[in-house]
Amino acid sequence: MSKKKKIYMAGAGGMLGEAFYKIFKDEFDLKCTDIDVNEDWLSYLDFRDYEAYRKDVKKFKTGYLFHIGAFTDLEYCEKNQDETYRTNTLAVENAVYIANELDIPLLYISTAGIFDGQKDTYDDWDQPNPLGYYARSKYAGEVFVTQNCSRYLICRAGWMMGAGPKKDKKFIQKIMAQIKEGKKELLVVDDKLGTPTYTLDFARNVKLLLEMEYWGLYNMVCAGITGRFEVAAELLKVLGLQKEIKLTAVSSDYFKEIYFAARPASERLVDKKLDLRNLNIMRDWKLCLKEYIRDYYKGYLKKK
Numbered sequence: 001m002s003k004k005k006k007i008y009m010a011g012a013g014g015m016l017g018e019a020f021y022k023i024f025k026d027e028f029d030l031k032c033t034d035i036d037v038n039e040d041w042l043s044y045l046d047f048r049d050y051e052a053y054r055k056d057v058k059k060f061k062t063g064y065l066f067h068i069g070a071f072t073d074l075e076y077c078e079k080n081q082d083e084t085y086r087t088n089t090l091a092v093e094n095a096v097y098i099a100n101e102l103d104i105p106l107l108y109i110s111t112a113g114i115f116d117g118q119k120d121t122y123d124d125w126d127q128p129n130p131l132g133y134y135a136r137s138k139y140a141g142e143v144f145v146t147q148n149c150s151r152y153l154i155c156r157a158g159w160m161m162g163a164g165p166k167k168d169k170k171f172i173q174k175i176m177a178q179i180k181e182g183k184k185e186l187l188v189v190d191d192k193l194g195t196p197t198y199t200l201d202f203a204r205n206v207k208l209l210l211e212m213e214y215w216g217l218y219n220m221v222c223a224g225i226t227g228r229f230e231v232a233a234e235l236l237k238v239l240g241l242q243k244e245i246k247l248t249a250v251s252s253d254y255f256k257e258i259y260f261a262a263r264p265a266s267e268r269l270v271d272k273k274l275d276l277r278n279l280n281i282m283r284d285w286k287l288c289l290k291e292y293i294r295d296y297y298k299g300y301l302k303k304k
């Protein structure tokens, strides 16, 4: 009989789930579920279905519940508000009920996007003021967890990068896809500030908090201060393409038809609480970007 502690991971089929699986699988017994069963280590569970969720978690006799998944496409969330609240907020309430009933700690993943961007940087105690429906739904999840869950970790991620071309739906993959298409000029906004968050670092830092049992709410982004334009420039540098591809700065207005959801001008987090507890193992974003491209994009630009 295995003596390993068990973790139930819900919504683990995406970018972050890939990292959680990798980082936790050797030391814990995992049950990973998602509505998109895209790996052989995943099984089907729709966490909006409270009874099915409760039954599945109880059956696994788990020591922890990680509620990872959400709808993360901001434009989809603007257009499908009820579905967004059902998925990103009510399902989190389901997770809280289950964790409380089983008397186990809950992990919920929140986002830097819950702030309004009026400040340059935000620490763990700054007051959120979400602008769009994705951010509202995620913040509502945070509030419910903090007010109702007995033992929890809420970890706020920034601009996620991880899992490679198959699963990365965000900025790095969007730029990489344009480079692969053969674009010689990239238009990138220079009025959006934030912090990249490497999924593997994030999963490692969550593991550390779990081991220490320091429950509560934490900002958890990579080290360094930056914005979209600098991230794109650094990516070209990592790829050695800074001479071949021109980077042109545009304002967010340029993309307002495609990216119509409101986004804060700054969603830069500082990991103040992790720093003060001396538990911040998030590395510098430039180092993580380099490692991410090396480990997940080998040969990608050459493949047809």
Ligand SMILES: NC(=O)c1ccc[n+]([C@@H]2O[C@H](COP(=O)([O-])OP(=O)(O)OC[C@H]3O[C@@H](n4cnc5c(N)ncnc54)[C@H](OP(=O)(O)O)[C@@H]3O)[C@@H](O)[C@H]2O)c1
Pocket: 010, 011, 012, 013, 014, 015, 016, 017, 033, 034, 035, 036, 045, 046, 047, 048, 068, 069, 070, 071, 072, 087, 091, 109, 110, 111, 112, 138, 156, 157, 158, 159, 160, 161, 167, 169, 170
């Ligand atoms: N991506 C970011 O930049 C970012 C930044 C900050 C915080 N976060 C948060 O980090 C967490 C993980 O996000 P991620 O980047 O890994 O996103 P992701 O790649 O989109 O993965 C989320 C997964 O959840 C699944 N899911 C959606 N609805 C579900 C449901 N009802 N039941 C079960 N699974 C469901 C998704 O399936 P489908 O693909 O079929 O929808 C997807 O496989 C989320 O809570 C997100 O809000 C993300």
